[in-house]
Amino acid sequence: MLGYVLRRLLLAVPTLAGVLVVTFLLLYVAPGDPVSEMVGERADAETIARLRAELRLDDPLPVQFGHYVGNIARGNLGTSYITGRPIARDLAERFPKTLQLAGAAMLLATILGISIGVVAATRPGGWVDRLSLGLTYVGISFPVYWVGLLLILLFAVTLRWLPPSGYGGPEYLVLPALALGMRSIAFLARMTRSSMLDTLSSDFVRTARAKGLRERTVVIRHALRAALIPIITVVGLDFGSYLTGSILTETIFSWPGIGRYVVNAISRRDLPAIQGAVLFLSGVFVLVNLLTDLAYAKADPRVGRG
Amino acid sequence: MIGTVALAATACRGGDSSPARRTLIDSRDTEDPRSLDPALSTDVPTGRAVAYLFDGLFRFTPDARVEPALAERMEVSADGLTYTVHLRRNVTFHDGRPLVARNVVNSFRRVLDPAARGGRGWPLYPIKGAREFSEKKSETIEGLSAPDDSTVIITLAAPLSIFEKMLAMPVASIVPDSVPENFGEKPVGTGPWKLVEWKHDDYLLFAKNEGYFGGPPKMDSLRARVIPEPSTAVAEFESGRVDLINVPEAETRQWKQTDERKAMLQSVPGLRFIYAAINVTRGPLADARVRRAINHAVDSRLILDQIVGGRGRVANGVIPPLLEGADSARRPYAFDAAKAKALLAEAGYAGGIDIELWTSQAAPYPRIAETIQSMLQPAGIRVKIQQRDAPSVREASRNGQTDMHLKTWYADYPDAENFLFPLLHGSNTGVGGNVSFWKNAEYDRIVTRSRAERDAAARVGLYRQADSIAFNDAPMLFLFFYDELYALQPWIKGFVVPTIFNGQRWTSVVIEKR
Numbered sequence: 001m002l003g004y005v006l007r008r009l010l011l012a013v014p015t016l017a018g019v020l021v022v023t024f025l026l027l028y029v030a031p032g033d034p035v036s037e038m039v040g041e042r043a044d045a046e047t048i049a050r051l052r053a054e055l056r057l058d059d060p061l062p063v064q065f066g067h068y069v070g071n072i073a074r075g076n077l078g079t080s081y082i083t084g085r086p087i088a089r090d091l092a093e094r095f096p097k098t099l100q101l102a103g104a105a106m107l108l109a110t111i112l113g114i115s116i117g118v119v120a121a122t123r124p125g126g127w128v129d130r131l132s133l134g135l136t137y138v139g140i141s142f143p144v145y146w147v148g149l150l151l152i153l154l155f156a157v158t159l160r161w162l163p164p165s166g167y168g169g170p171e172y173l174v175l176p177a178l179a180l181g182m183r184s185i186a187f188l189a190r191m192t193r194s195s196m197l198d199t200l201s202s203d204f205v206r207t208a209r210a211k212g213l214r215e216r217t218v219v220i221r222h223a224l225r226a227a228l229i230p231i232i233t234v235v236g237l238d239f240g241s242y243l244t245g246s247i248l249t250e251t252i253f254s255w256p257g258i259g260r261y262v263v264n265a266i267s268r269r270d271l272p273a274i275q276g277a278v279l280f281l282s283g284v285f286v287l288v289n290l291l292t293d294l295a296y297a298k299a300d301p302r303v304g305r306g
Numbered sequence: 307m308i309g310t311v312a313l314a315a316t317a318c319r320g321g322d323s324s325p326a327r328r329t330l331i332d333s334r335d336t337e338d339p340r341s342l343d344p345a346l347s348t349d350v351p352t353g354r355a356v357a358y359l360f361d362g363l364f365r366f367t368p369d370a371r372v373e374p375a376l377a378e379r380m381e382v383s384a385d386g387l388t389y390t391v392h393l394r395r396n397v398t399f400h401d402g403r404p405l406v407a408r409n410v411v412n413s414f415r416r417v418l419d420p421a422a423r424g425g426r427g428w429p430l431y432p433i434k435g436a437r438e439f440s441e442k443k444s445e446t447i448e449g450l451s452a453p454d455d456s457t458v459i460i461t462l463a464a465p466l467s468i469f470e471k472m473l474a475m476p477v478a479s480i481v482p483d484s485v486p487e488n489f490g491e492k493p494v495g496t497g498p499w500k501l502v503e504w505k506h507d508d509y510l511l512f513a514k515n516e517g518y519f520g521g522p523p524k525m526d527s528l529r530a531r532v533i534p535e536p537s538t539a540v541a542e543f544e545s546g547r548v549d550l551i552n553v554p555e556a557e558t559r560q561w562k563q564t565d566e567r568k569a570m571l572q573s574v575p576g577l578r579f580i581y582a583a584i585n586v587t588r589g590p591l592a593d594a595r596v597r598r599a600i601n602h603a604v605d606s607r608l609i610l611d612q613i614v615g616g617r618g619r620v621a622n623g624v625i626p627p628l629l630e631g632a633d634s635a636r637r638p639y640a641f642d643a644a645k646a647k648a649l650l651a652e653a654g655y656a657g658g659i660d661i662e663l664w665t666s667q668a669a670p671y672p673r674i675a676e677t678i679q680s681m682l683q684p685a686g687i688r689v690k691i692q693q694r695d696a697p698s699v700r701e702a703s704r705n706g707q708t709d710m711h712l713k714t715w716y717a718d719y720p721d722a723e724n725f726l727f728p729l730l731h732g733s734n735t736g737v738g739g740n741v742s743f744w745k746n747a748e749y750d751r752i753v754t755r756s757r758a759e760r761d762a763a764a765r766v767g768l769y770r771q772a773d774s775i776a777f778n779d780a781p782m783l784f785l786f787f788y789d790e791l792y793a794l795q796p797w798i799k800g801f802v803v804p805t806i807f808n809g810q811r812w813t814s815v816v817i818e819k820r
Contacts, residue, residue, distance in 0.1 A: 032697030
């Protein structure tokens with residue numbers, strides 16, 4: 001198992017190197033001038049030329065790239081052109097908040113999604129099943145932006161149970177986690193339902209029932225565990241994408257996470273911030289995928305041995 | 307379901323009872339300030355926060371006048387070159403150090419220092435030797451000296467009547483000597499508020515400066531929240547958790563509909579000009595008749611009413627009505643499609659022309675662009691819209707690659723010169739702000755003269771003359787001047803909506819117990 005993990009981690013190095021090159025080239029060819037964004041609306045050509053020279057933006061591309069890679073290799077993500085703050089510190093400040101939101105959304109999605117799915121699968125065609133089908137359609141097809149505003153309007157403005165937006169105690173986490181997790185809840189419910197329906201009609205479940213096990217034990221210990229593989233896939237993928245920043249949710253709920261950081265960096269053409277953030281987030285994504293694969297092995301021992 | 311929620315929301319208003327807090331809460335910032343270092347103040351959130359923490363020699367009032375701040379008085383020599391500034395005495399920085407004249411000299415040096423990477427030296431370039439210093443051609447700034455602790459002598463390279471206003475800009479704030487590396491995070495100024503904490507992308511918290519020379523602010527603290535989504539700011543306002551909001555354009559009508567909501571509104575004419583620069587170096591746009599045709603073909607009044615809720619005045623030049631030099635008698639281009647067609651034909655384009663209109667993706671510009679497109683169509687002007695993100699549009703427009711560029715100009719200081727000079731003077735083409743690439747010798751001569759003119763009445767006359775030339779030659783599609791519209795909680799007293807972004811420092815604002 002340890003060997004497998006090490007091999008996977010080693011494989012991440014070329015992936016990240018690729019990300020580095022592609023981001024660098026993309027930013028180089030993208031329109032928009034970082035210095036232009038530094039000086040604001042009114043400037044003069046001399047100042048712009050001086051800043052370009054100081055930031056070495058006029059150096060040949062390979063020289064710029066070498067300079068950048070050299071810094072990365074020394075563990076230095078550089079400082080922002082716009083704020084002058086170290087990128088690493090900016091990321092360290094925001095990532096825990098994104099992690100918190102993603103974690104809460106995923107927790108909510110896993111508990112609600114799987115429960116709805118299991119109940120719906122045990123009584124297909126029943127009212128829970130039909131209700132969940134309706135709700136999941138809503139969850140999948142309604143845009144986050146709209147769901148988010150609706151949640152704010154209902155729970156914060158009208159009922160005044162929760163704050164509309166901002167970062168703070170657990171009460172601040174509920175609405176954004178719900179808005180963000182909505183799609184996963186719906187997906188997981190559908191996924192769990194169909195996966196469970198398959199396993200519930202399989203031979204080993206019949207055997208378990210024939211042994212005289214209680215229905216609850218059959219469903220949870222035997223059927224659900226066998227149905228877990230596709231569920232883990234969805235959880236892993238969604239979690240990975242939540243961790244790389246949920247721009248809309250963070251914007252609507254004024255959540256100071258990494259998604260907004262990246263968007264701001266892009267809209268100000270803050271090259272070191274964009275590069276640093278993309279590199280960091282790619283690393284996170286690789287790591288989450290690895291953890292997902294390890295979870296497969298845990299759920300189904302056959303995976304690890306293959 | 308949506309209908310029910312919306313109804314329920316309307317039934318229940320924020321502002322039923324005054325909050326117990328002694329903290330004022332602002333919601334206007336949609337993004338984090340760049341820094342709290344005055345040398346980096348190139349954006350609105352930064353400039354606003356810098357105005358809380360620091361003072362300049364002068365400052366803007368909410369109604370866009372200029373008044374002395376750290377300067378007690380100032381004498382200007384007869385030739386308009388030498389400014390002798392007498393500093394207010396007994397002013398201390400937040401860390402207890404006294405303010406001395408040397409700080410002024412060093413603060414300006416710091417902004418102009420080529421190592422600073424601030425990129426905003428231009429408000430101080432008028433000082434003799436400033437440019438040379440910032441270009442590393444000189445070790446000292448010739449025109450700056452502090453003969454004693456309370457006197458600063460500033461010598462300009464050439465007379466500039468509006469220099470006093472430039473000294474009220476955030477970038478000209480006075481900072482203590484030997485500031486640390488992280489000054490942008492841990493600022494120390496003389497201003498009415500001290501920084502308590504700054505949670506990036508979340509909020510800035512300020513506490514009142516008890517020792518403020520103008521008297522401490524009336525409330526204990528001020529929280530400037532960063533709320534990127536306007537609809538969220540509205541929800542925060544309705545829950546009573548923020549004290550004011552910038553009413554979103556799209557919701558203007560809704561706010562004016564009920565008396566209860568209307569009572570919370572406060573509006574002032576702003577120093578914002580919304581227009582579409584016409585690049586006069588590109589094809590048929592070189593002909594003034596074509597540019598006038600564009601102005602006649604577009605119904606600015608309709609755009610103003612339909613897209614921005616009637617918040618503003620149709621532009622009759624580049625000078626907002628609030629500023630001296632604006633000519634209230636000049637009538638905007640009349641909406642007249644037939645005349646537009648005739649002008650085009652006269653210019654030799656009876657078959658119409660094809661142009662590209664560039665716009666950013668930020669609301670409400672794409673909608674305005676689409677409306678302009680549909681209005682120009684019947685006049686024979688076929689418009690292709692190029693919608694990109696703001697930096698891409700800015701780059702293309704500064705490089706002269708756009709036929710027309712829909713944009714806004716915010717004043718940095720309240721003076722007609724801030725519109726006439728950067729937007730249209732021949733020396734400012736491209737990055738300087740003149741993306742019409744218009745060069746008119748007579749206009750340039752008049753504007754240059756107005757900048758040096760010390761007699762106020764004569765200067766205003768020159769402004770008016772220049773504005774009239776620009777209006778007739780139409781190097782832009784004149785759209786409208788924007789009105790600021792805020793909603794204030796009923797418990798907030800003493801807040802005057804600022805005409806200029808950094809004109810309100812909350813010092814006399816209170817939360818009134820009812």
